[in-house]
Amino acid sequence: MIIGLDHYLAVSAILFGLGLTCILMRRDLLLILMGLEMNLNAANLALVAFSRYGRGADGQVLTLFVIAIAAAEAAVGLAIVVALFKNRRSVNADDFRSLKG
Amino acid sequence: MNAGDALFLFFSLALVLSALMVVLSPNAVVSALYLVLVFLFTAGLYILLQAFFLALLQVLVYAGAIMVLFLFVMMVLDLRKPCRWWDGNLPALMGGPLVGLAFGAAVWATLRRTVWPEATSETLFRGDLAAVVTPLFSRFLLPVEIIALLLLVATIGVVVLTRREDHP
Numbered sequence: 001m002i003i004g005l006d007h008y009l010a011v012s013a014i015l016f017g018l019g020l021t022c023i024l025m026r027r028d029l030l031l032i033l034m035g036l037e038m039n040l041n042a043a044n045l046a047l048v049a050f051s052r053y054g055r056g057a058d059g060q061v062l063t064l065f066v067i068a069i070a071a072a073e074a075a076v077g078l079a080i081v082v083a084l085f086k087n088r089r090s091v092n093a094d095d096f097r098s099l100k101g
Numbered sequence: 102m103n104a105g106d107a108l109f110l111f112f113s114l115a116l117v118l119s120a121l122m123v124v125l126s127p128n129a130v131v132s133a134l135y136l137v138l139v140f141l142f143t144a145g146l147y148i149l150l151q152a153f154f155l156a157l158l159q160v161l162v163y164a165g166a167i168m169v170l171f172l173f174v175m176m177v178l179d180l181r182k183p184c185r186w187w188d189g190n191l192p193a194l195m196g197g198p199l200v201g202l203a204f205g206a207a208v209w210a211t212l213r214r215t216v217w218p219e220a221t222s223e224t225l226f227r228g229d230l231a232a233v234v235t236p237l238f239s240r241f242l243l244p245v246e247i248i249a250l251l252l253l254v255a256t257i258g259v260v261v262l263t264r265r266e267d268h269p
Contacts, residue, residue, distance in 0.1 A: 002106070003105065003106050003109045004217065005217050006212050006215075006217060007109065007113075008146070008150070009208070009212055010208075010209070010212060011113040011116060011117070011146070013204070013205055013208035013209070013212070014117050014120075014205060015116065015117070015120055015139075015143075016204065016208075017201040017202065017204045017205040017208075018117070018120040018121060018123070018124055018201060019120070020197075020200055020201045020204055021124055021197045021198050021200070021201035022123060022124045022197075023197075024193055024196055024197030024200055024201070025124065025186055025193055025194060025196075025197025025198065026124070026184070026186050026197075027184050027186075027190070027193065028129055028183075028184035030129050030133075030171065030174070030175065031123075031129060031132055031184070033171070034123060034132060034133065034136050034171070035123075035124075037136065037163070037167065038120060038123065038136070038139060041139065041140065041143055041163070044143070044155075044159075045143055045146060045147075048146075048147055048150050048152045048155060049150060051150075051152070051226055052150040052151060052152070052225055052226050053217070053218075053225065053226070054226070055225070055226045056226060057226070057232045057233050057235075057236055058236070060152055060154075060155055060233045061233060061236050061237060061241055063152075063155055064155070064158070064233075064237070065244060065248060067155075067158055067159070067162050067163070068248045068251075068252065069248075069251070070162075070163070070167065071162055071166060071167060071252070072251055072252055072255035073255075074167045074170055074171070075170065075255050075256070075259050076255050076258055076259060076262070078170055078171065078174045079258070079259040079262040079263050080262060081174065081178075082174060082177065082178065082262075082263050083262050083263060085178050091178065091180065091184065092184050094190060
């Protein structure tokens with residue numbers, strides 16, 4: 001068996017699917033953010049694999065940007081979680097339904 | 102099977118198992134620690150893909166900075182009641198795995214019928230540091246500056262978001 005691009009893409013797809021499952025299934029806001037990080041990580045893995053097999057540095061440069069965005073996103077997301085917890089004393093996503101009609 | 106393939110199998114299996122444990126573990130702190138493992142095994146895959154600089158950044162930024170941020174927030178929030186996945190609402194419990202599986206099946210079907218160009222050892226990209234970083238100072242200079250601005254905005258936004266209400 002020769003490990004090729006499709007194997008890396010398969011691992012990336014499985015990781016993305018698990019991140020999606022984490023976002024949709026878990027009701028903890030922190031777990032939802034963690035699933036988001038897993039999704040970004042899966043996208044990074046696919047980008048690096050494409051960069052390796054597509055003979056270009058662009059995929060790795062884009063991954064650098066995604067890492068920077070992920071850091072900013074995690075910081076802002078966690079700040080929102082802290083602000084929500086201060087107001088509602090809960091991090092369960094099912095408790096935030098004041099917009100529900 | 103040579104050493105690289107064995108390492109790929111080890112890293113990818115460990116990656117998927119850790120990601121599964123992130124989803125299934127009842128405690129958020131345990132999930133965060135498994136997420137650290139996910140990031141470390143991804144760094145291993147980056148090394149197999151010859152992206153050494155990104156592997157380093159992955160460990161430093163993801164496993165270091167972001168996960169420390171997560172664990173700090175958990176410590177600050179002092180959660181009394183854990184949100185376990187099995188006492189969530191039923192649509193989320195059914196829909197989450199369903200959507201994840203559907204996405205995986207769609208990608209699998211796409212991968213099965215795609216023909217990738219032939220890759221030999223000469224045509225593979227060798228991710229040495231100069232080849233990755235030099236575009237940051239020429240073609241991608243504007244995006245780098247925008248990212249710097251974005252990080253500044255995110256920092257200010259976090260300070261504003263977590264400010265106390267009674268403190269002007």
